[in-house]
Amino acid sequence: xxxxxxxxxxxxxxxxxxxxxxxxxxxxxxxxxxxxxxxxxxxxxxxxxxxxxxxxxxxxxxxxxxxxxxxxxxxxxxxxxxxxxxxxxxx
Numbered sequence: 001x002x003x004x005x006x007x008x009x010x011x012x013x014x015x016x017x018x019x020x021x022x023x024x025x026x027x028x029x030x031x032x033x034x035x036x037x038x039x040x041x042x043x044x045x046x047x048x049x050x051x052x053x054x055x056x057x058x059x060x061x062x063x064x065x066x067x068x069x070x071x072x073x074x075x076x077x078x079x080x081x082x083x084x085x086x087x088x089x090x091x
Contacts, residue, residue: 005013021029038053 008016017029020026034057037057038051041049041053
């Protein structure tokens with residue numbers, strides 16, 4: 001029997017979704033949330049916090065990448081870097 005999610009509180013929905021994503025190790029879901037936080041903050045009426053969210057999130061990513069020192073992992077990610085640059089870099 002499918003649950004009627006529209007009847008649940010936002011807090012309950014958030015908790016259920018994040019718990020399920022943790023159980024499934026669904027990093028894609030968490031990445032999506034991180035990407036949506038600045039826009040959701042702006043939609044909630046706080047443009048300054050939205051800009052701060054972008055700066056903070058980019059700082060987290062930069063820190064994670066800078067902290068990664070294993071050359072084998074960096075080599076494994078090489079195709080991802082190349083693909084991204086080919087798709088998005090200005091020529």
